[in-house]
Amino acid sequence: GDSVTQMEGPVTLSEExxxxxxxxxxxxxxxxxxxxxxxxxxxxQLLLKATKADDKGSNKGFEATYRKETxxxxxxxxxxxxxxxxxxxxxxxxxxxxxxxxxFGKGTKLSVIP
Amino acid sequence: xxGVTQTPKFQVLKTGQSMTLQCAQDMNHNSMYWYRxxxxxGLRLIYYSASEGTTDxxxxxxxxxxxxxxxxxxxxxxxxxxxxxxSVYFCASSELAGSxxxxxxxxxxxxxxx
Numbered sequence: 001g002d003s004v005t006q007m008e009g010p011v012t013l014s015e016e017x018x019x020x021x022x023x024x025x026x027x028x029x030x031x032x033x034x035x036x037x038x039x040x041x042x043x044x045q046l047l048l049k050a051t052k053a054d055d056k057g058s059n060k061g062f063e064a065t066y067r068k069e070t071x072x073x074x075x076x077x078x079x080x081x082x083x084x085x086x087x088x089x090x091x092x093x094x095x096x097x098x099x100x101x102x103x104f105g106k107g108t109k110l111s112v113i114p
Numbered sequence: 115x116x117g118v119t120q121t122p123k124f125q126v127l128k129t130g131q132s133m134t135l136q137c138a139q140d141m142n143h144n145s146m147y148w149y150r151x152x153x154x155x156g157l158r159l160i161y162y163s164a165s166e167g168t169t170d171x172x173x174x175x176x177x178x179x180x181x182x183x184x185x186x187x188x189x190x191x192x193x194x195x196x197x198x199x200x201s202v203y204f205c206a207s208s209e210l211a212g213s214x215x216x217x218x219x220x221x222x223x224x225x226x227x228x
Contacts, residue, residue, distance in 0.1 A: 044204070099212050102217060
């Protein structure tokens with residue numbers, strides 16, 4: 001069935017380092033793809049999204065490109081900051097039980113140290 | 115504009131006790147959701163309400179009931195709590211279920227069942 005696989009953490013980086021968090025999915029067709037972020041003690045919030053192949057979503061310096069050939073949506077940032085410390089969730093909109101719902105990966109915890 | 119609010123923030127129950135988690139949104143959204151978040155599991159959908167007057171099961175509905183009281187409010191009830199229901203519960207809302215619309219999350223309720 002449809003599913004999502006996300007790089008497991010935790011990931012610890014120094015400030016200004018390059019970040020990549022891998023996400024791949026299995027689906028029939030071409031689902032819309034999302035990254036959500038959860039800051040400590042808070043609920044999730046949308047970081048970025050892409051709704052069709054080759055689209056690039058971007059926000060707050062983060063980017064992810066919809067790659068239909070590899071069914072991937074990897075999250076990247078060129079220079080992380082301490083304030084980026086959070087848990088990141090990949091979430092494709094997948095079909096299940098007769099409807100389309102967000103299907104969340106297990107989350108990747110990022111810690112950025114000064 | 116408070117967004118999505120949840121009460122209570124924390125709760126401790128004994129096995130077999132019942133309780134209701136409350137959720138309200140002030141964004142005039144049609145769709146509302148209940149998720150649970152467990153370590154290493156990401157978020158899993160318990161129930162959702164695509165529109166006022168309708169509710170549907172998600173991935174993990176067993177042991178829970180829901181009520182869409184009106185367009186603003188969506189409650190989650192545990193009739194007989196079990197230790198396996200120890201989790202963090204998130205309510206979310208969006209304009210339209212199963213679409214590319216952003217889901218907005220509440221701050222969560224941390225529930226412990228002893």
